Amino acid sequence: MAAHTGGLTAEAAVAAVRVSGLTRRFGERTVLDGLDLAIAPGEFVALLGQSGSGKSTLLRALAGLDADGEGEGQVSVPARVSVVFQDARLLPWQRVLDNVVLGLPGDQAGRGGASLGEVGLAGRERAWPNQLSGGEQQRVALARSLVREPELLLADEPFGALDALTRIRMHALLRRLCDRHRPAVLLVTHDVDESIVLADRVLVLSAGRIAAEARIDMEQPRDSADPRFAEIRTRLLAALGVTRETDKS
Numbered sequence: 066m067a068a069h070t071g072g073l074t075a076e077a078a079v080a081a082v083r084v085s086g087l088t089r090r091f092g093e094r095t096v097l098d099g100l101d102l103a104i105a106p107g108e109f110v111a112l113l114g115q116s117g118s119g120k121s122t123l124l125r126a127l128a129g130l131d132a133d134g135e136g137e138g139q140v141s142v143p144a145r146v147s148v149v150f151q152d153a154r155l156l157p158w159q160r161v162l163d164n165v166v167l168g169l170p171g172d173q174a175g176r177g178g179a180s181l182g183e184v185g186l187a188g189r190e191r192a193w194p195n196q197l198s199g200g201e202q203q204r205v206a207l208a209r210s211l212v213r214e215p216e217l218l219l220a221d222e223p224f225g226a227l228d229a230l231t232r233i234r235m236h237a238l239l240r241r242l243c244d245r246h247r248p249a250v251l252l253v254t255h256d257v258d259e260s261i262v263l264a265d266r267v268l269v270l271s272a273g274r275i276a277a278e279a280r281i282d283m284e285q286p287r288d289s290a291d292p293r294f295a296e297i298r299t300r301l302l303a304a305l306g307v308t309r310e311t312d313k314s
């Protein structure tokens with residue numbers, strides 16, 4: 066297994082995340098194959114890749130949640146890491162505010178209300194999770210992550226289960242929160258447009274490595290009708306193996 070180092074070493078100090086030569090195998094299948102990656106502090110990186118390409122495997126390795134696979138390599142992440150998944154994973158028997166501050170030391174728990182305000186849920190502190198919509202539950206999950214002031218936010222398809230309109234609102238919210246709190250971000254997504262809307266840099270995972278990347282030098286908020294957007298989309302789709310010819314078949 067790779068060493069999972071909480072806290073930056075002097076050598077990795079300029080990067081929030083540094084991965085070198087990361088390999089992960091499940092039985093005969095090599096999913097990550099000598100992968101290298103660095104994410105700067107405050108940088109928002111999106112990760113695209115075909116289904117089964119190993120996106121979640123990489124995210125789990127960064128989160129220290131990968132007890133199953135075999136492999137080697139080095140993974141260095143900051144001390145404070147928060148993870149958001151596709152489902153909000155709230156405790157149904159705890160009220161919304163208690164979910165947000167769960168496990169926080171008493172002196173930090175007072176920040177929970179402000180965090181809920183930041184995600185637009187002021188006044189819902191005493192609600193139960195099942196009284197919230199899916200989008201609202203995901204807002205609580207974001208508040209729970211950000212109240213911990215993470216230096217690294219890992220997000221695995223956090224909007225994958227939401228309807229299109231809610232998703233657009235959540236994009237704006239996530240970007241605003243990240244601009245304010247400045248964690249390094251790794252967002253796993255299937256959605257090419259989502260990656261271009263949100264990220265400073267988009268990576269494409271293929272054959273176990275970062276096979277392509279695009280830096281998105283467009284101002285926020287980004288307009289998908291902008292010709293630069295279309296050009297980046299075409300380039301990323303090509304890196305994912307999707308071309309007009311593929312579409313026809």
Ligand SMILES: Nc1ncnc2c1ncn2[C@@H]1O[C@H](COP(=O)(O)OP(=O)(O)OP(=O)(O)O)[C@@H](O)[C@H]1O
Nearest residue numbers: 091096114115116117118119120121122123133134
């Ligand atoms: N714990 C595990 N045991 C066995 N195989 C696994 C395990 N975790 C992942 N895999 C395999 O590793 C490969 C990559 O899985 P992973 O979930 O990382 O892909 P992904 O790119 O996130 O896919 P998707 O976009 O469909 O979520 C898949 O073939 C999967 O079956």
